Amino acid sequence: MIKLIVNADDFGYSAGVNYGIIESHLHGIVNSTTMMMNMSGTRHAVELAKQYPTLKVGIHLVLTCGKPLVDNVKTLVDENGNFKSLAYLMKHLDIDLQELEREWTAQIEAFYEAGLTPNHFDSHHHVHGWDVLYPIVKRLSDKYNLPVRRPSHAFDLPYYSDVFLDDFYGESISEDYFYSLEEKVMDGQTAEIMTHPGFVDQEVLNGSSYNVLRAKETHILTHVSLPESITLK
Numbered sequence: 001m002i003k004l005i006v007n008a009d010d011f012g013y014s015a016g017v018n019y020g021i022i023e024s025h026l027h028g029i030v031n032s033t034t035m036m037m038n039m040s041g042t043r044h045a046v047e048l049a050k051q052y053p054t055l056k057v058g059i060h061l062v063l064t065c066g067k068p069l070v071d072n073v074k075t076l077v078d079e080n081g082n083f084k085s086l087a088y089l090m091k092h093l094d095i096d097l098q099e100l101e102r103e104w105t106a107q108i109e110a111f112y113e114a115g116l117t118p119n120h121f122d123s124h125h126h127v128h129g130w131d132v133l134y135p136i137v138k139r140l141s142d143k144y145n146l147p148v149r150r151p152s153h154a155f156d157l158p159y160y161s162d163v164f165l166d167d168f169y170g171e172s173i174s175e176d177y178f179y180s181l182e183e184k185v186m187d188g189q190t191a192e193i194m195t196h197p198g199f200v201d202q203e204v205l206n207g208s209s210y211n212v213l214r215a216k217e218t219h220i221l222t223h224v225s226l227p228e229s230i231t232l233k
Helices: 015-026 042-051 086-091 097-113 124-129 131-144 175-183 202-207 212-221
Strands: 002-011 032-035 056-061 121-123 163-165 190-195 230-232
Touching (some): 002 015, 002 056, 002 175, 015 042, 015 202, 015 212, 056 097, 056 124, 097 131, 124 131
Parallel strands (some): 002 190, 032 056, 056 121
């Protein structure tokens, strides 16, 4: 039997995303989510997390979207005070790691201060898997005793699952996807699938290149039937 964690990324991005995630939990197969602590929908996501405690909630650490929670992190932001873009950081990773550790610590602390207890953490755009950021990720994992989404290559970290799959995305999203899991995951393993359900609101249309397909993901995740060899963890 394959044990499945269906994690909805971007909880807190906007009210529309939040409602899509809750819909995909209450009426679908999403059983885990990770929350962005610096976005317009964060406070709303906190309220929903408390209202629906059956949904496991972790932290979606942010480096490439919105604004930081702390001041004086000049190497992390652009001229407008927003986090630098992923495209920029992929070419110029000119950030101060002490500034980033202070910011990510603040994001984790904000989660606890909101009255929530995380069960793991990952990151927006998978940046926690970058080699240069490993020392920060390791210290945060140890400090807060939290497992981490498995990156593309092995680090000395406690992982949230045996297998992590990021290919339920874009053109690959379909109900058939879940019937091919036995080709990727061995019997007895726990697999985490990254998903991005959401309803499309103005924040998503304006701010995210992945927008309309969030609604399609929501439809699939609330209508799919899992094979008998797969159970939700």
